[in-house]
Amino acid sequence: MERTLIKDLHGRIGKEVTVKGWVDARRDHGKLIFIELRDGTGMVQMVALPSHAEAHAAVETVRAEWVIEAKGVVNKRPEKMIKADSPTGDIEIELLGITILSEAYELPFEKDTVVNLETLLNYRPFTIRSNRERDIFTLQATLLEAYRSSLRRQGFMEFQAPALVGGDAEGGAAVFKVNYFYDKTAYLATSPQLYKQIMVGAFERVFTIARIFRAEKSATTRHLSELTQMDFEMGFIDDERDVMAVLETVIREVVAKAKEHAAIFARFNADVPKADKPFPVLTLREAQKILAVPESADDMEPDHERRISEWALKEHDSDFVFITRFPTAGRAFYTYEAPNEAPYSRGFDLLFRGLEINSGAQRIHNYEEMVKRIGSRGMDPKKFSFYLQAFKYGMPPHGGSSTGLERLTARMLGLANVKEAVPFPRDMNRIDTLLSENLDD
């Protein structure tokens, strides 16, 4: 018989079905044996009655995470047995028979046990099956697709930026070295920035979902060695406000999509972000004034980011707040500075619940100005001549921004460590050596 997915069982009430999935749990209640069956679309309760002796005996042998095929009849549950918090809480499958597709060894611990991060990741192929982890990555897939979808709707074209690059283009971040052909050294990209600017010259509005790499020896709760960056860049802007407007629309549409996962937010005791009102915009100096901290620092400290986010929520009912006009000296070399706005640049950060999740700017578009800026940062413009072609051959005023997928996910659900928002995170110690941690030796 054709398989019925658990999400489709409501259409088959009173009928015989075949379902397939993992045994999420087995509970023996004397004569009745209950199985919670999990497939890719949901969870359903099945019950083995003593009257179906063969099925009853077979079910007695199965244990958690065994993979089975089951035949049964979909019944409506009696009113008083309905579980309102489950999509299938009003039905139950009366088991007629099962086939075992795959057995499982004894589990290292019960599937939904709360474990520390180290254990969570050491046993990732098992822990990824927990309700919590499935929630995180289900939401993450929605965020990513909503981000892309909003950019497409706003006229942006997707392209593939390289991960292997010839040098550390940003001239700052710690970079991983790769042994390339002929004993040459290549590097892993720390950003798709220079490539997306080149693409603006051809397509005007582009985005890329880039894999980027950071070799900083850092072990904070917000640091990853490999991450997913959602980058866009656009031509013909007046100033950074045009970029911020596109980004604000993207974020609002992403949040609207995230709202469809209200049940996930509820399970994490997290609120769906407030993003309906216009995001407040503060210059760095204005933010420092509000915080009553010295108006001289060139960037925000983590504590300042947290406090200004609290202010934005209280005063503007917004979980998002833009900070603009950072001093140019502290921003990436390609950041635009208008002559009458010096020493402040047209860069901005977007804070979400106290964490910077996005950084963006208007960029320099004039060739001579770009050459001068590269020189003024102690770098050799000749070494940028590939990139500089984009400016030499006519570049419009442009800008863009970059959002970290993992930080966005983590902040949405209030995860303590951004590593929880990566299925297979990389850090100073973790790289799945030979896909093995030799846990069982």
Add this chain to the structure above:
Amino acid sequence: MERTLIKDLHGRIGKEVTVKGWVDARRDHGKLIFIELRDGTGMVQMVALPSHAEAHAAVETVRAEWVIEAKGVVNKRPEKMIKADSPTGDIEIELLGITILSEAYELPFEKDTVVNLETLLNYRPFTIRSNRERDIFTLQATLLEAYRSSLRRQGFMEFQAPALVGGDAEGGAAVFKVNYFYDKTAYLATSPQLYKQIMVGAFERVFTIARIFRAEKSATTRHLSELTQMDFEMGFIDDERDVMAVLETVIREVVAKAKEHAAIFARFNADVPKADKPFPVLTLREAQKILAVPESADDMEPDHERRISEWALKEHDSDFVFITRFPTAGRAFYTYEAPNEAPYSRGFDLLFRGLEINSGAQRIHNYEEMVKRIGSRGMDPKKFSFYLQAFKYGMPPHGGSSTGLERLTARMLGLANVKEAVPFPRDMNRIDTLLSENLDD
């Protein structure tokens, strides 16, 4: 005045507009000066009349690739001046004035000049602006999104596979080494295979758009050192035919979307692929019989792939053909072999116009069998214990496949070299050293 995009000009006939873009070409016809203006959405002809003296004088100074803002009136063209092959061939902008946003240096060659691959890539920030290159990457963005969209519709969830891995999991391909933290060696992933199998354990149907890396010293027209792989994996299959059915649906939906770019196919003298009829399926031995070549070889040679594709087109009106049942020994270690089908595996390749663009299989799902297979290939199962957890804790029969985005794009348009289907390709010599080729020294 608010900017009008070139694609929206038809709605503004008879009205004054502001357009912005690149000067694609300037043609002086005595008193009349024509400008072809290009923005991210299209191209339009503008004309400067001597009667608007100031605009006329300004337009005389601009050259190809200058970036300008122009004011003018949108006029319908007289019937006999209509160019049927252009979306804006029936309109023209009468120039009232221009502002120069960015000048361009003298170009290395005219923009749409046909150049060799070396020159094309050396001048990529400029050549990417050509009509041909914009066509290629416009189509590619559509292919990628259509691929994802079809998989989402078929119940697949997207996830992010790591590019940094602890070892060469496939135990075969040439691999790039990365200097990781604490003098450890990491590697660049040659496939997201093992990770997507792990994810099947949690989500049943998953896909990932993975950046993968191949360190083979190979310089063929089908080889890249960094590529984009569109990978999916699904649980609860009967055999590889279930995977092939999903893939065939994906390909058919991708081709249907590609059809919307009929004009691009026309410009490349390429036919939209034939994918409406069921894709023929041949075992390797059947294919060899048709080709009248020895039925002993364990794989297809490039010439055989070309000839069997010609057969499929002629006999089955299909640009796609599946080849199945390759000997297990020549396939990846995790490939499933049914006892009664030995020595043939449940792997398959999908050929598109003579080129393998996809490889897939049913995989081993039983833990003991997987351990045995790893050992039989001379590898140490202990070194796979992270991966093996997925099998130890209950894995359904599953399979999946992997399509190269660049090969698919190249084959659609009949590009001679797959590098033409990558905006910034990597090969043995090309890595954009410091984003510079020092072209001008």
